[in-house]
Amino acid sequence: MPEITRFAPSPTGHLHLGHVASALRGWRMAVESGGRFVLRIEDIDTVRCRPRFITDLYADLEWLGLSWPRPVRCQSRHMDGYRRVLDGLGARGLLYPCFCTRRDVMEAARAPHHAPDGTMVYPGTCRHMDPGRRAALLASGAPHALRLDMARALALPGTDALTWDELGQGPQPCRPGLFGDVVLARKDVPASYHLCVTHDDALQGITLVTRGADLRPATALHRLLQHIMGWPAPRYSHHGLLCDGTGRRLAKRDGAVSIRAMRAAGMTPVQVCRAAMAADHISAVPSATGSL
Secondary structure, three states, rough: OEEEEEEEEOOOOOHHHHHHHHHHHHHHHHHHHOOOOEEEEEOOOOHHHHHHHHHHHHHHHHHHHOOOOOEEEHHHOOOHHHHHEEEHHOOOOOOEOOOOHHHHHHHHHOOOEEEEOOOOOOOOOOOHHHHHHHHHHOOOOOOOOEOOOOHHHOOOOOOOHHHEEEOOOOOEEHHHHHOOOEEEEEEOOOOOHHHHHHHHHOOOOOOEEEEEHHHHHHHHHHHHHHHHHHHOOOOEEEEOOOOOOOEEEHHHHHHHHEEEHHHHHOHHHHHHHHHHHHOOOOOOOOHHHHOO
16 A cells, blocks of 8 residues: 655754665655655754754755655644643643652652663652642642653553554554653643654654654554554554664764765765665665666
């Protein structure tokens, strides 16, 4: 069946070869199935994201020969939609405000447990807060995050049988409870990655999510949110991460060589795509860059 895939970078820096490999994977799966390749900008972190990086990544992807439907969805322009989802979850008693600072969480968790993605599991301090004190803090305007009440979420019908469909591997078991009461809206950002990505995948009709293996553990949590909200569940294809010569994964924060630097050094789109393909075992590139 025609697949709708997406490439969803965060504009916190310039694209590197790992981004190219990820984008080519999604593009290839869409083209080979007669489907559609979607670009989405995940820019809810307005502190780290920069408009100039959005402009530059458009230029880099077009230079590589990729194309996508317009207009592009930028998450920062759709906070009202995420807010409505949060309001709905709150009305169902599935959220609670958390006033803890990072230090508070660390001090409360003397023997911290970690979720499958490596984050620390919240000890539930504010879940047990006296209702009167909670109301007073909210009335005073105290900064707070919104956390999912995992116990209540897992008590909903059908959550005990959740799986996700991994391409080539079939159904995978889900254990979202291992994440504890995750944050769905931060103090400084009115929505979280987990909420926005599942909301947008459903809204844009994504049928196949191609993304790095580092996000595979979070799929259990995303399936829970999809189930709670009645959103369709796409299939998933988690791929390996590209690494540098020392074995460290390519990352913007670590100064991975950008596509713009490769362009400035005289590399052609075909050469850049071939480099990404060789590293990620991809068998096709956009026709605009020429044939192999």
